[in-house]
Amino acid sequence: MKKSFALVFTNIILFFLIGCSATPYAKQKINGVSFVSSRDTLLQTHIDPVLRIQASHAAVMPFAFVRDKNNPELIFNTERQWYGERYQGAKQYIESLHASKIKVMLKPHIWIWKGVFTGDMHMNTEEEWLVFEKSYEEYILLYAQLAQDTGVELFCVGTELYNFTNERQQFWDQLIDKVRNVYTGKITYAENWDKVDKVHFWQELDYIGADAYFPISEQKTPSVAEAREGWQVHKKLLKDLAEKYNRPVLFTEFGYRSADYSGKEPWASDRYDGAMNSESQKNLYEATFEEFWNEPWFAGGFVWKWFHDHKRSASEENNRFTPQGKPAEDVLLKWYSRM
Template sequence: MKGAFISPIFRGMKYTYSFLLLVIGCLALGGCSATPYVSQKIDGVSFVASGDTLVQKDINPVLRVGASHVAIMPFGFVRDLDNPQLYFNAERQWYGERYEGAKQYIEALHQSGIKVMVKPHIWIGRGTFTGDMQMKSDADWVAFEKSYREFILLYAKLAQETGAELFCIGTELYNFVNERPDFWNSLIAEVREVYTGKLTYAENWDKVDKVNFWSQLDYIGADAYYPVSEAETPTIAEAKAGWQPHKKMFVALSRKYNKPVLFTEFGYRSADFAGKEPWVSDRHDGKMNAEAQVNLFEALFEEFWNEPWFAGGFVWKWFPNHERTISQENNRFTPQGKPAEEVLKKWFEKT
């Protein structure tokens, strides 16, 4: 009861009792260090870079859906694996993919009260998946590492300068991570010297539990395109059941490293069989299946957003030109202008 007097002796007994319950609970779970707790979820969207500056009409739809965070994604390019040089921050790139544009995006989002994760990406010519990148010699690895370090430190400094709340040190680079551990350990230390915010790394869904440097970061980052159903139109219950083995892995990983899990990317196409191979992103002419996208989003939110060890995530993907995007019926990832957008709004507003 507000204003009621509580004896200091009773108050002390009450707090001691609460502390004992906490200790007992921790022991039952194998130690408090095994159960990280996140009090505020990251309700994020992944912003697609454009050729123009970011203006308020581009930001308003993000505010309307209730997103708290936006991922800004500058890009670097590798011509092919015979040329181990990373090119970035070039005038020929889209405005939003280079330093100047990323800076303007971050500042505009911050002015609207939206937090930011800076998340550099690499594109390799001929469609090579970044996680399969394999250099032909140690000399090639060293050459690539030099340009990658410059790329990451440039954007880590931008994140610090603009006050970005999170920084991602890489995206889907498992072979690079696995074969060059000394480089990554030194890179993380260098990033910590120039950036004081929270750090993560975005690993592809099938390799998250194989990364060895999670203890050095603040979040375990997963691009969470996990197969959860082979149905043409999965029900929410089917998709939730399909999440169980993956969720069990995340619980174990979170306890092992005492780190919260962050979905650095998650999303589904509005297409048939969208839960079977959610990572497939090529264009195809299949019909729209908005129900599949809705059910898969709802199942993911129900399974994860109430978990204390789960930090939240960034929906893949969101286009700045909202009006143009919603006028184009498509079966691709964006939830904009589709029933799935209302699912995001419902859950984002809850948290």
């Protein structure tokens, strides 16, 4: 009798220790690429290079557009957009990737004319907010339904929209509920690196999504060790978030340009006329993988960015974000094949 009681008591203690653990656990790493929407249909020749680096996931990114950060008119799914940016193209991309056993995150984006940052979006009046919210909800629910219909594994309810999420919290709470009613898979949201700790609804989602352009080095060509050291303060913030909300952290975007000082302001996407520095990009990739990919609370990420025409991208001498045809692509293969 005493042994039975002791066994039951031990099991109860274990249940509470495990069930109340503050550190989430990601069962499987998401080894992803961010597929750039193009004018063309997605062919097997475009997918084969993704398979070669052993990526498990790809982000498919339909776009909506606004004229400026204060304009409530949201334009999406029109014939004026590139094929990959609208519904039919996203559907074809998803089906083609699934046919090759690549899982998908469907990740709608807003683009503001002249490259204005979406996190600064702010409507001038309550009436304008309501107009914008109506069209944004239609946009998101259109693609949530597509995600459900095509069996997408992960859906992202928005990308880098801090002012919108912060100022219109009630709208976002009900939007997430509506997405859950349409789509039965996992859900995340992609917040910019400097606001990821200020999102109010992480508890309602399955992953804490960070577009992980954290500044980690001011060196022209940082070593792996220097870049790893630069990650420490940001890594603590992310781990603390994971424990606070009991949700794994997912890098909804991460990457670096193959340029000098690319760890200083990794978010910078303006055209840079300096020399190509593939060593800097490679070291920053390696440091990121070494710091995060073995952490149990970390779910993986999606490299920014991957063009469908791999042969052309790999042959171009450029200092842009893509790792294609650069030493950073070998880093991807090394780590993605391990996980």
